[in-house]
Structure formats: structure tokens, C-alpha cells
Amino acid sequence: MAQRLDTRDRDFEARFTALLGEKRESAADVNDAVAKIIARVREEGDAALIDLTRQFDRLDLNETGIAVSADEVDAARAQVDDATFAALELANARILDHHSRQRPGDDRYTDDRGVDIGQRWTPVASAGLYVPGGTASYPSSVLMNAVPAKVAGVKRLVMVVPSRRGELNPLVLVAAKLAGVDEIYRIGGAQAVAALAFGTETIKPVVKIVGPGNAYVAAAKRQVFGQVGIDMVAGPSEVVVIADAENDPAWIAADLLAQAEHDAAAQSILITDDAAFADAVIEAVESQLATLPRAETARASWDDFGAVILVASLDEAPALADRLAPEHLEIATGNADELTAKVSDAGAIFVGRYTPEVIGDYVAGTNHVLPTARSARFASGLGVLDFMKRTSILKLDADSLKALGPSAMSLARAEGLEAHRRSVSIRLNLPE
Ligand SMILES: NC(=O)c1ccc[n+]([C@@H]2O[C@H](COP(=O)([O-])OP(=O)(O)OC[C@H]3O[C@@H](n4cnc5c(N)ncnc54)[C@H](O)[C@@H]3O)[C@@H](O)[C@H]2O)c1
Ligand SMILES: N[C@H](CO)Cc1c[nH]c[nH+]1
Ligand SMILES: [Zn+2]
Structure with missing residues (x-):
């Protein structure tokens, strides 16, 4: 069964830090x-x-x-x-x-010194x-x-x-x-x-x-x-679900298992403010596992890497989500839009009770190749820009070179790069 944490427990910070540091990929040196x-x-x-x-x-x-x-x-x-x-x-x-x-x-x-500039x-x-x-x-x-x-x-x-x-x-x-x-x-x-x-x-x-x-x-x-x-090196899948007690526990359990069935090293985490709801989700996970064709994989993932985090208030959830920086974040609460606005580190966010992550896997139109292992802190999902590069373009004339050149010459001299300085001075007909 997944591990249970409670933000009110004295050892919460230590256990949450351990969860963040967990290595889920094979240690084998390939x-x-x-x-x-x-x-x-x-x-x-x-x-x-x-x-x-x-x-x-x-x-x-x-x-x-x-x-x-x-x-x-x-x-x-x-x-x-x-x-x-x-x-x-x-x-x-x-x-x-x-x-x-x-x-x-x-x-x-064209800027105020007449430099034609762009990308x-x-x-x-x-x-x-x-x-x-x-x-x-x-x-x-x-x-x-x-x-x-x-x-x-x-x-x-x-x-x-x-x-x-x-x-x-x-x-x-x-x-x-x-x-x-x-x-x-x-x-x-x-x-x-x-x-x-x-x-x-x-x-x-x-x-x-x-x-x-x-x-x-x-x-x-x-x-x-x-x-x-x-592109990024994407590892085993993961989902964090923030859910209040108004959800059907079976829906949330299904979402946790949809990620767990990918890989024994996948990770599914529930954050909720209601202990009875947490119990109900855990029970629903068990009953759904009984009929899941990929139960062996999902069971391994849920038992080894699954977690249920109880919070005193759902207001604590966005900060926890940012620290987890998950590949996928589902927010199934009455104030889902409000919580969404408070999260910055997630590969993709699925807002509201009717937006299961699986829709994003297949038909939403957004990309399902997303940063894993907390790399959503600095990386984004695959997109058009990953297949493009940006070239800067500059065009100066005699006047704009006269306007900018002397400063470039000063900086070249400060760096001890005389050939750089001369490349400008020669065009401005300035003395050696
Ligand atoms: N993040 C995503 O969007 C996403 C989507 C789909 C799949 N995945 C992940 O991709 C992975 C797919 O892995 P897979 O193994 O099924 O397929 P794979 O195609 O990645 O690997 C199969 C290849 O691995 C090589 N290989 C296997 N054993 C080897 C060995 N002992 N030495 C050298 N080479 C060896 C073989 O050449 C084989 O062709 C899974 O971890 C899955 O979770 C992620
Ligand atoms: N959830 C996976 C990415 O983490 C993508 C996928 C493909 N098919 C089903 N799901
Ligand atoms: Zn999937």
C-alpha cells in the first residue's frame, strides 16, 4: 500500500524530503x-x-x-x-x-540609434x-x-x-x-x-x-x-492529485492507477484534507486493482512509490505541489481555478473534477511528453520550440556604427582584445 503522510506530524518534513529525494529509476549502470x-x-x-x-x-x-x-x-x-x-x-x-x-x-x-535589429x-x-x-x-x-x-x-x-x-x-x-x-x-x-x-x-x-x-x-x-x-530525458510517469472530499473516491483512484499502470517505477500521489476520503480512495485503489489487466505493474508502483498526503487545509497543497514539481497535476476541488493560479512548477495541470489526466495523454491536443523527476522546476513539455532555433539578425549603417562603435571599442580595450577594437576603428577611420 502507498505510504501515508500528514503535514501535522512532527516527522512530516523529514518524510516529505525523503519522498522528494527518492530515486525511482534503475540504478544499474548502463x-x-x-x-x-x-x-x-x-x-x-x-x-x-x-x-x-x-x-x-x-x-x-x-x-x-x-x-x-x-x-x-x-x-x-x-x-x-x-x-x-x-x-x-x-x-x-x-x-x-x-x-x-x-x-x-x-x-x-530599428532602434533609437538606427540599428536594424531582430530575431x-x-x-x-x-x-x-x-x-x-x-x-x-x-x-x-x-x-x-x-x-x-x-x-x-x-x-x-x-x-x-x-x-x-x-x-x-x-x-x-x-x-x-x-x-x-x-x-x-x-x-x-x-x-x-x-x-x-x-x-x-x-x-x-x-x-x-x-x-x-x-x-x-x-x-x-x-x-x-x-x-x-x-529533448529532455523523460523518466517514469508521475501524477499528483489534489482532491477534496466532494469527489467520488473511485474517480480519483482510477486517475492514480492510470499513471501507476505505466511502469513499476511510476509514481501517484494524492493530497487531500479529509482523512475519511483518503481511506476511501485507498480502498477504491485496492478494489480496482483486482480487475486491472496491468495490475502487477500498477501494484508495484502504488506500493513502492505511491503516497497519500493529508493536509490541515487545501491551502497548503499548492506549495507542496511546487516542491514535488510533478509531470502531471490534477486539481479536483471546488476552488480548482484558484489553486491552479497558485502553482508554478508542474509539467501540465488538469483543472476540475471532469479533467482526468488521461484526456491529455490522448486527445486534448496538449503534449504528453512532459518533464519528470522534478524537472518541471526548470523544463517544459515537448513543443514546437523544441524543433526550432532562434537566430539574431543585426544590420548597421555608417551612422549607427558611429553611434555604437566607440562603446564597443572601449569594452574591447578593457578586455585586452585589440583586434576586436580595430575591427570597429578601421571602419570609423579612427587613429590606431
Ligand atoms: N514519458 C513518456 O511520454 C513516455 C511515453 C511512452 C513510454 N515511456 C517510457 O519509455 C520506456 C520504454 O521502454 P521499453 O524497454 O519498453 O522500450 P524501448 O524501445 O525504450 O527499449 C527497447 C530496446 O532496448 C534495448 N535493450 C534492451 N535490453 C538491453 C540490454 N540488456 N542491453 C542493451 N540494450 C538493451 C534493445 O535495443 C531494445 O530494442 C518505458 O520506461 C516507458 O515508461 C515514456
Ligand atoms: N502518460 C504518459 C506520459 O507520462 C503518456 C501516455 C501515452 N499513452 C498513455 N499515456
Ligand atoms: Zn498515460
Whole structure:
């Protein structure tokens, strides 16, 4: 069962601090193994991909080819029923709509010294999208990663997805086509990340790699950073639910389990001001676990990392939420808007009793790739800006150079950089 805390207990601060410091990811050191895999892909290219895929995914790429063909993608549609396809189309359209609003604007103006100054946004030339395929497959994550890239204007979008024993979820391929992915390769793990970063005979390198994955994928992304850009390294899922006693305990229990079923290392936390309601939610979690297909995973997550925090007043909840900085925060209280305004550190906030986090996972339109492990204190969810970069633009004429140049020369002299000083003075015809 989840641990219980009460802000009125004398040991609360110590226990809450321990909860914040908890490491939920495997401590196993995968870095050395990943470094070796990356080195092999750099040296041997496709041959390393073929060998490592045989070893880790039990698939012979000599038989299937590394690339997924357009015919295979088209054939996948026939394996998806119409209702599921319609749901995918709705999700795609809403994610597209919402992310279109994130497109940044360029800026160009002339300041009071006559300097023409501004900034311009351009997309990265190519992006690699890692789609996990080890233990579960996530068509929704294909859309969440690919759509913002398309909205940003990325010209070449490359997807990698492991195909264990040759199996590929047809909905993943259908989602890739819907979102406009250009190339798909049936490889996974650190070798796929290395191929995207350095290229092989078959795969041209990309300039940015995004997408969630297991510890090997995360370590590989960290190791290739610099050669390519990466998004955040998102870890196991988490949710904090702030709820008053007016909720149906079964609804709140369902929300806690929706996160717990992702991963044994996922974390679900309830904050409430009513002890009897807390008991009722815990009871509902137990009864729902009895019929949950992924009960083993959800049970492990709830028992090992779940928590129920009792507060004297819900006014205490926003500060606790900020300290937890969760990936997802649900606020199911009568004054949900008021509490929402008081929280600043959360990846995404779901406001009110009728906004389960799961709607954000699939069809709301907001992105479900969000910062975990308290990184919402400094990071944001995946969005259009992750696929763009900003270039500043300056244009001076003789007069504006005369207006600004002398100050630049003074600062250059102060830094002992004479060539810098001369680069200005030579244009202003000033003496050496
Ligand atoms: N935050 C999100 O939005 C989000 C969404 C979906 C999934 N996820 C997370 O992504 C992860 C997916 O993990 P997964 O394992 O199912 O799939 P995965 O595709 O990330 O990993 C499978 C690959 O791992 C490599 N691998 C496995 N064992 C290895 C070993 N011993 N040595 C070297 N390489 C090895 C293999 O190459 C294999 O192809 C989960 O933790 C899940 O919670 C997060
Ligand atoms: N909740 C996950 C992100 O934390 C995303 C997801 C995909 N499918 C279902 N849920
Ligand atoms: Zn989810």
C-alpha cells in the first residue's frame, strides 16, 4: 500500500524530503554498455545495427530490411479498425491545432540609434523520433513527437522503432503516416540513437533526437548530445492529485492507477484534507486493482512509490505541489481555478473534477511528453520550440556604427582584445 503522510506530524518534513529525494529509476549502470554500442555503430554502420538487433530484438534485419517500406505502412491501415482510426485522426487534428498556436513570431525593428535589429526562427533541418517498442507500444506518443516537428517545419522526420521478433504495432505505423513521418527504421535501443546521431550506410544522420525510451535509450541520448540536439530525458510517469472530499473516491483512484499502470517505477500521489476520503480512495485503489489487466505493474508502483498526503487545509497543497514539481497535476476541488493560479512548477495541470489526466495523454491536443523527476522546476513539455532555433539578425549603417562603435571599442580595450577594437576603428577611420 502507498505510504501515508500528514503535514501535522512532527516527522512530516523529514518524510516529505525523503519522498522528494527518492530515486525511482534503475540504478544499474548502463553507460559503459551504451558507449560500446555507440562506438560499434560509428565504426561498423549497418553491420552493427544488424548484429545488435539480432542480439537484443531477436530479429534478422537481413531478411526484413532496416527500413519499413511504404507498402508495409499502407498495409498497416487495413489492420486498424475504423473507430480506432477515427480516434487517431481526432487526436492528430487536435494536437495539430494546439501546437500551431505555439509557432513563435520573428521580430525586426530599428532602434533609437538606427540599428536594424531582430530575431528569426527556423526549424532544425531534420529530427529523429524514438518510439519505444520493448514492452508496450505508444501510437499516441508518435503523434505527440511528430506533430510539433511538422508544425515547426522540419523537412525530414525520421522514426525509429524496435520490432521485437519482427512485430510492429500497425497503429504506430498508421500514426506515423498520419503525422507525416518521412522515414521509418525497425531498430531500437542505443544502436538506433547512435544511427540517428552518426548515420550509417542506410540512415542519414539527423540534427535532433526526441522521444522517450528505456534506460539504454536515455543513456544513449545523453551520450550523443553535442553531436546532435536532444529533448529532455523523460523518466517514469508521475501524477499528483489534489482532491477534496466532494469527489467520488473511485474517480480519483482510477486517475492514480492510470499513471501507476505505466511502469513499476511510476509514481501517484494524492493530497487531500479529509482523512475519511483518503481511506476511501485507498480502498477504491485496492478494489480496482483486482480487475486491472496491468495490475502487477500498477501494484508495484502504488506500493513502492505511491503516497497519500493529508493536509490541515487545501491551502497548503499548492506549495507542496511546487516542491514535488510533478509531470502531471490534477486539481479536483471546488476552488480548482484558484489553486491552479497558485502553482508554478508542474509539467501540465488538469483543472476540475471532469479533467482526468488521461484526456491529455490522448486527445486534448496538449503534449504528453512532459518533464519528470522534478524537472518541471526548470523544463517544459515537448513543443514546437523544441524543433526550432532562434537566430539574431543585426544590420548597421555608417551612422549607427558611429553611434555604437566607440562603446564597443572601449569594452574591447578593457578586455585586452585589440583586434576586436580595430575591427570597429578601421571602419570609423579612427587613429590606431
Ligand atoms: N514519458 C513518456 O511520454 C513516455 C511515453 C511512452 C513510454 N515511456 C517510457 O519509455 C520506456 C520504454 O521502454 P521499453 O524497454 O519498453 O522500450 P524501448 O524501445 O525504450 O527499449 C527497447 C530496446 O532496448 C534495448 N535493450 C534492451 N535490453 C538491453 C540490454 N540488456 N542491453 C542493451 N540494450 C538493451 C534493445 O535495443 C531494445 O530494442 C518505458 O520506461 C516507458 O515508461 C515514456
Ligand atoms: N502518460 C504518459 C506520459 O507520462 C503518456 C501516455 C501515452 N499513452 C498513455 N499515456
Ligand atoms: Zn498515460
